[in-house]
Amino acid sequence: MFRPNLLPVLAGALLLSGASASMAQEAGQESEVAILRRQINEMNERLQKLEAAEKSAQPVATPAPAPAPMVQSASKTPIVFSGLMQVQGNAYFDQDDRPTGSAKLADTTRLRRGEIRIAMPAITPKLSGLVMFDVAKTNNLNRSGSPLQDLVIAYKADTNPKAPKTIEVGQFKPGFGFESDLVSTADLALTERSQIYSFRDLAVLANNPLLPGLAGGGLGDNRDSGIRLSGSVPQHKINYNIGVFNGIGEDQNDIARGDVKAMVGRIFYGHRDSKNTLRGSIFGVSALTGNN
Structure with missing residues (x-):
């Protein structure tokens, strides 16, 4: 009776089963690696989205401007320099009708003002x-030959707003008045003030009766040495000042003529803007008592 040899068959079957098992194991490992790679890629994409969202939420920092050049100084007090120059031109027409014997006026130009200001605001x-x-x-x-115009020290006696x-x-x-110290020469529409404020420049009106207490008369560019108290009540638009002066004009190196001084006072109603400049209509009254 014939009996087939099953050993080779069994051995082949075992080999096939072992190979298939190893192949299945390798395939399983490859699938696990692929899953891990996919998860890592997904995490990277999420991180990139989070970083992009965080960057978009943060404000963009602008570079700081370069510091302004500073002048080395031992003083901590700020000093402000400014100036004003005004040139006046005069041209005269139709002078044929001038009185007999009077000379014609020549056209000319004048350096009317050349102001140099040095302010120490603090x-x-x-x-x-x-x-x-x-x-x-x-x-x-001009009666005064000195170029010095203003030399003032101001003290804030009361800072209550x-x-x-x-x-x-x-x-x-x-x-005194409106056009004297309330209107700067830089704010004049023309180079000259109104006649009533420029009488001091006319020799024939040197003893201006409108201002008996101030030497030389004149209201506009006239200055004197003295002390003055100024104040205001902003909520009621009230402004006032009262001062005591030598009454000798711009002779700052001269002495007073006597013990009696010139007193000047003014009170007026007017609105001041945020820059302390008067705006709109102004109503007020001034008074002066002389020393001669």
Whole structure:
């Protein structure tokens, strides 16, 4: 009776089963690696999205501007320099009708003003100062030959915003009328003030009766040495000042003529803007008592 040899068959079957098992194991390992790779890629994509969202939420930092050049100085007090130059031209027409014997006026130009200002707005929190020269003001139309115009030290006696008060000492414009110290020469529509404010420049009106207490008369560019108290009540738009002066004009190196001084006072109603500039209509009254 024939009996087949099953050993080779069994051995082959075992080999096939072992090979298939190893192949299945390798396939399983490859699938696990693929899953891990896919998960890593998904995590990377999520991280990239989170980083992009975080960057978009943060404000973009702008580079800081370069610091302004500074002048080395031992002083901590700020000093402000400014200036004003005005040139006046005169041209005369139709002079044929002038009186017989009178000479015709020649066309000319004048350096009317050449102001140099040195301001110290914060010597201390309450103390400030101002020095102003007019280098063009040394001609025969002006009584004073000194280029010094303003030399003032101001002290804030009361910083209450409802009723501020300031004390000024030095040489400056007396507070009389409107166009004297309330209107700067830089704000004039023309180079000259109105006639009533420029009488001091006319020799025939040197003893101006409108201002018997100030030497030389004149209201506009006239200055005197003295002390003045200025204040305001902003909520009611009230402004006032009262001062005591030598009454000898811009002779700052001269002495007073006597013990009696010139007193100048003014009170007016007017609105001031955020820059302390008067705006709109202004109503007020001024008074002066002389020393001669």
